[in-house]
Amino acid sequence: MIEATSLTKRYGKTLAVNNLSFSVEPGQVTGFLGPNGAGKSTTMRMILGLDNPTSGQVRIGGKRYHDLKNPLRTVGALLDAKWVHPNRSARAHLRWMARSNQIPARRVDEVLDTVGLTSVANKRAGGFSLGMSQRLGIAAALLGDPEVLLFDEPVNGLDPEGILWIRKFMQRLAEEGRTVFVSSHLLSEMALTASNLVVIGKGQLISQSSTKDFVARAAENTVKVRSPQLDVLRAALREASATVTDSDGGILVSGMDSDKIGELAAEKGVVLHELSPQTGSLEQAFMQITGDSVEYHTGLEAEAQKVLEASAN
C-alpha cells in the first residue's frame, strides 16, 4: 500500500507536485495518469526516496522509504530501462544488484526466468532491444520479491507484442497480491491495464476512482439523430431536458441515451433515419476533466475509440 498525503515538490519557481494526496491499494494495478509534465515522475521519485518532498509525505506500507530496513525487499521500481552497464551481461548486472542488496544469487536465475530472459542471460545488455531492456529492468525490480512495484511509463517505445507482455505481466503481479503503481500519459493504455486510476494534471489530483467510472465519466456520449421531422423531435427533446445542437443535417443530443430518444420519437410519431451514439468525444471530455491547458499526444481519437471498445467488452 502506498499513501501520499499533501505531497508537494517545488523546483525553484516550478510547482511540480502540489498538495497531492492519494492511496494505492494492493492486489490491483493502479494507473497513474496525467499529461507530460504533470508531475508523475517527480511523485514516483519521492515515493522511492530519490527526491525529498518540499512538504507533505509519502509512505509505503506505513513507512517512509528511508526508514525501510531492506528497501528492495519492500519496493521495486522500473524507472529507466536503459540504466544498465552496456558491457555487462543481463545475469552479471542482476548478480551485481543482488550482491549489493544482500539478496541470494539464486534469485537472479529465478527472476530471469520470470521475465523470459533465461536464453539471453549471458548476452551483453547493451545489445538488448528496448523490449528486452524493459524485461531486464523488471527482473531487477523483482529481485527482492517486493510487495510494491512502481513502473514509470513502462510501455513507451515498445512494439505491440512488448506492450501486451508488460500489460499481462503487471496484471499477474497484482493477482499475486502486490501493489502495482504504473504511470502513463496514455488513457487508452491505462484503461486496458489498470482497474483503478489516480489522475493528475499540473501536479494536482484530478480524480481517484475505478477506471470504469473514470472512462464512463470521460466518455459521456452524445447521440446523432436524423429525421424528416426534426422540428417536432427537437422540441420534444428540449422539453425532456436533453441538450440539442444542430449538426450536419441532423442533431446531436446529449443528456439522454439512444434508447430513450428512440422511445420519445415513437411516442411523438416521429420517423427516424438515424439514431447513432457518438463515441469520438472521449478526448474532449477527457480534456475537460484533466483541465484546459494539458497537451496530449496526437492520435487520441483512435486512442479514445480503443478505450470505448475495450470498456464495452
Ligand SMILES: Nc1ncnc2c1ncn2[C@@H]1O[C@H](COP(=O)(O)OP(=O)(O)OP(=O)(O)O)[C@@H](O)[C@H]1O
Ligand atoms: N529536477 C528538476 N528540476 C527542475 N524542474 C523539474 C525537475 N524535475 C521535474 N521538473 C519539472 O516538474 C514538472 C513535472 O515534471 P515530471 O517529470 O514529474 O512530470 P511527468 O508527469 O513525469 O511528465 P513526463 O511524462 O513528461 O515525464 C515539469 O514542469 C518539469 O519540468
